[in-house]
Amino acid sequence: MxxxxxxxxxxxxxxxxxxxxxxxxxxxxxxxxxxxxxxxxxxxxxxxxxxxxxxxxxxxxxxxxxxxxxxxxxxxxxxxxxxxxxxxxxxxxxxxxxxxxxxxxxxxxxxxxxxxxxxxxxxxxxxxxxxxxxxxxxxxxxxxxxxxxxxxxxxxxxxxxxxxxxxxxxxxxxxxxxxxxxxxxxxxxxxxxxxxxxxxxxxxxxxxxxxxxxxxxxxxxxxxxxxxxxxxxxxxxxxxxxxxxYLRNMSLASVEAPLGLAMILAGGGYGILHWVQSSRQHLATPAGTVMLSALPILMGTQLLLAFLAYDIASVPRRVIHKPRKQAPIAHD
The missing domain is CATH 3.90.550.10 (Spore Coat Polysaccharide Biosynthesis Protein SpsA; Chain A)
Structure with missing residues (x-):
C-alpha cells in the first residue's frame, strides 16, 4: 500500500x-x-x-x-x-x-x-x-x-x-x-x-x-x-x-522513412502500370519487370520497418520535471 x-x-x-x-x-x-x-x-x-x-x-x-x-x-x-x-x-x-x-x-x-x-x-x-x-x-x-x-x-x-x-x-x-x-x-x-x-x-x-x-x-x-x-x-x-x-532532430530514421515510402510508391506504381499494359495486350508480365517492381517494394518495406524500430526504441525515458530531493511517498 x-x-x-x-x-x-x-x-x-x-x-x-x-x-x-x-x-x-x-x-x-x-x-x-x-x-x-x-x-x-x-x-x-x-x-x-x-x-x-x-x-x-x-x-x-x-x-x-x-x-x-x-x-x-x-x-x-x-x-x-x-x-x-x-x-x-x-x-x-x-x-x-x-x-x-x-x-x-x-x-x-x-x-x-x-x-x-x-x-x-x-x-x-x-x-x-x-x-x-x-x-x-x-x-x-x-x-x-x-x-x-x-x-x-x-x-x-x-x-x-x-x-x-x-x-x-x-x-x-x-x-x-x-x-x-x-x-x-x-x-x-x-x-x-x-x-x-x-x-x-x-x-x-x-x-x-x-x-x-x-x-x-x-x-x-x-x-x-x-x-x-x-x-x-x-x-x-x-x-x-x-x-x-526533422524540426528538432535529424537522424538516420529521418532518411529511412521518406526513402522507404518513396521506394514502395515507385515500385508499386511501376508494377501496376506494367500490369495494366500487359493485361490489355493479353500478355504475361516479364519476370524482369516483376523484379523491378518487387525489389524497391521490398527494400522500402525494410526501410520503413527500420524506422519503426527506431521509433519504438525512442520512447522518452528521462523525466522533464525536477524531482524532489526527498520523495514524500512511503511504502508500507
Missing part, C-alpha cells in the same frame, strides 16, 4: 469534469483521501446541475466548483481544472471522472511515480490484469485495442495501452509546458495529451487498475467519432514525425 507521509507533503489537486454525473459525484468526492489538498469540480454546463449540487450538499473545504458558460467537452473541462490547479500552486494534478468508475483510493498509486521522479504523467491501464479483462464489454474491449494501436503510432508511446482511460496524473512542470489551448476539447483529448507530451519528451507510464462498469451512462457515441479519431490520429502522426525527426 502506498501512502503520503505527513511531513513536507506536496500539494495535490484532483480535477473532476462534471457533466450528467449527479448520481455519483458526491460519492466520488467523499472517497478522495487526505493526500489531496485541492479538489476542482468543473461543471461543463451540465444540464442536471451537478455543480450546483456539489455547492449545495458538499461540505468538504478542499472543493472548489468552477462553471463553464458553454459546454466545452470533457477535454475543455479538464484544461480548466488544470489551469485552476496550476494557479493554486499544486505540484501534481490528478484527473478523475465523476461517474464513479474510478477507484479514488488508487490516487496515491498514480502520484507516487511522479513524485519519485519516474514519470511526468501517469495513466490507468485496465488491461494489465488478464483476469479482469473479461469484465469489460466485448465491443469496448475491441475498440480500446484498435485505439491503442492507433495511439501508439500517432503518439509515439509504444509502451502504453488503454489510451482512452481517463484516470491520469501529471506533474505541474509538464502541465505548464503543454499548449492547453490547443489540446482537443472533446473525447480525443486523452490521446491528444499523449501526442503533446511526446513532443515535450515527457515520460509516461501506465498504472494497473481494474475495469469497473456499473450503472453509469456513457456520452461517447462510437459511430460519431470513428472518422474523427482516424483523421486526428493521422494528423498527429504526421506532426510528431515532422517535429521529432
Amino acid at each position: 502506498v501512502a503520503m507521509t505527513s511531513s513536507a507533503a506536496p500539494p495535490i489537486a484532483v480535477v473532476i469534469p462534471s457533466y450528467r454525473v449527479t448520481r455519483h459525484i458526491l460519492a466520488v468526492i467523499a472517497g478522495i483521501g487526505p493526500e489531496v489538498s485541492h479538489v476542482f469540480v468543473v461543471d461543463d454546463q451540465c444540464p442536471d446541475g451537478s455543480g450546483r449540487l456539489v455547492l449545495a450538499d458538499c461540505r468538504d473545504p478542499r472543493v472548489t466548483v468552477l462553471f463553464h458558460e458553454v459546454n466545452l467537452g470533457v477535454g475543455g473541462a479538464v484544461m480548466t481544472g488544470y489551469r485552476a490547479a496550476l494557479a493554486a500552486g499544486c505540484e501534481v494534478i490528478v484527473k478523475v471522472d465523476g461517474d464513479g468508475q474510478m477507484d479514488t483510493t488508487l490516487i496515491p498509486d498514480f502520484i507516487a511515480p511522479i513524485l519519485d521522479g519516474e514519470a511526468d504523467y501517469t495513466k490507468g491501464n485496465r488491461f494489465f490484469d488478464l483476469e479482469q479483462i473479461g469484465r469489460m464489454p466485448p465491443l469496448r474491449l475491441f475498440g480500446n485495442a484498435m485505439l491503442s494501436l492507433m495511439t501508439k503510432l500517432s503518439s509515439g508511446y509504444w509502451n502504453l495501452f488503454d489510451p482512452t482511460n481517463g484516470y491520469t496524473a501529471i506533474h505541474a512542470d509538464a502541465a505548464r509546458r503543454l499548449p492547453l489551448h490547443k489540446i482537443s476539447q472533446r473525447y480525443f483529448f486523452e490521446t491528444d495529451m499523449l501526442f503533446r507530451l511526446n513532443t515535450l519528451h515527457a515520460v509516461v507510464i501506465d498504472v494497473p487498475m481494474d475495469a469497473s462498469y456499473g450503472d453509469e451512462v456513457s456520452n461517447l457515441k462510437i459511430s460519431r467519432i470513428v472518422t474523427e479519431f482516424a483523421y486526428k490520429h493521422a494528423r498527429n502522426f504526421c506532426k510528431r514525425v515532422f517535429y521529432n525527426y
Whole structure:
C-alpha cells in the first residue's frame, strides 16, 4: 500500500469534469483521501446541475466548483481544472471522472511515480490484469485495442495501452509546458495529451487498475467519432514525425522513412502500370519487370520497418520535471 507521509507533503489537486454525473459525484468526492489538498469540480454546463449540487450538499473545504458558460467537452473541462490547479500552486494534478468508475483510493498509486521522479504523467491501464479483462464489454474491449494501436503510432508511446482511460496524473512542470489551448476539447483529448507530451519528451507510464462498469451512462457515441479519431490520429502522426525527426532532430530514421515510402510508391506504381499494359495486350508480365517492381517494394518495406524500430526504441525515458530531493511517498 502506498501512502503520503505527513511531513513536507506536496500539494495535490484532483480535477473532476462534471457533466450528467449527479448520481455519483458526491460519492466520488467523499472517497478522495487526505493526500489531496485541492479538489476542482468543473461543471461543463451540465444540464442536471451537478455543480450546483456539489455547492449545495458538499461540505468538504478542499472543493472548489468552477462553471463553464458553454459546454466545452470533457477535454475543455479538464484544461480548466488544470489551469485552476496550476494557479493554486499544486505540484501534481490528478484527473478523475465523476461517474464513479474510478477507484479514488488508487490516487496515491498514480502520484507516487511522479513524485519519485519516474514519470511526468501517469495513466490507468485496465488491461494489465488478464483476469479482469473479461469484465469489460466485448465491443469496448475491441475498440480500446484498435485505439491503442492507433495511439501508439500517432503518439509515439509504444509502451502504453488503454489510451482512452481517463484516470491520469501529471506533474505541474509538464502541465505548464503543454499548449492547453490547443489540446482537443472533446473525447480525443486523452490521446491528444499523449501526442503533446511526446513532443515535450515527457515520460509516461501506465498504472494497473481494474475495469469497473456499473450503472453509469456513457456520452461517447462510437459511430460519431470513428472518422474523427482516424483523421486526428493521422494528423498527429504526421506532426510528431515532422517535429521529432526533422524540426528538432535529424537522424538516420529521418532518411529511412521518406526513402522507404518513396521506394514502395515507385515500385508499386511501376508494377501496376506494367500490369495494366500487359493485361490489355493479353500478355504475361516479364519476370524482369516483376523484379523491378518487387525489389524497391521490398527494400522500402525494410526501410520503413527500420524506422519503426527506431521509433519504438525512442520512447522518452528521462523525466522533464525536477524531482524532489526527498520523495514524500512511503511504502508500507
